[in-house]
Amino acid sequence: MDFPDELKYSKEHVWTRIEGERAVIGLTDYAQETLGTISAVDLPSVGDELEQDDSFGSVEARKTAAELYAPVSGEVLEVNNELESSPETINDDPYDAGWIAIVSLNDPEELKSLMSAEDYADYVAVAEEEE
Template sequence: MDFPEELKYSKEHIWVRMEGNRAVIGITDYAQQELGLITAVELPGTGDDLEQDDSFGSIEARKTVADLYAPFSGPVLEVNEELQVTPELVNDDPYDGGWLVTVGIADPEELNSLMSVEDYMDYVEEHEE
């Protein structure tokens, strides 16, 4: 499994790439492997407001549907429209082509709840046992 060091991670298996006062969000390599082949992605619209820990969409795989939970609050600035046509991009390239949304950061303090790559790897290891 691949966990880029420059990213931050949530307990809901969401990665966050900081870009100034905004962040790109996606699901981790671990999450996409656990889900299996992704067949559909439901995302919010540009301009929608996310609230930390609230569901903002879902990912559908062959045998399950998983909710996506916001790692922090803020407005949706951009949505990866390619996922509507090719949702399997999340499987093929979860950290680049398979990103989900770009979100403005409403409260920088909320970012303190995110984990470093080391903490996330420990978290995954604990929950696989």
């Protein structure tokens, strides 16, 4: 599994890439692999206000459905509409073409509650041991 160093990670398996005052968010490689082939994505709407740790959408896969929880607070600036017709893009390329939304970064302090790639890899390793 791949956990790029430049990203921050939540315990809910959502990654965040900071681009200036914007945060690009998506589902981690671990999450997409655990879920299996993603068959549908419920995206937020542009203009929605997200609060850190609140649900902002969901993904459906053959195995299950999973809520998506916001890693940071902010206004949704863009959504990846390509996922509506090709949700499996998250499986194929979770960190680039499979991004879910771009939000304004309302409170940079919230980033401190997210994990580094190394910490997230350790977190996933513990989760796998418990399975």
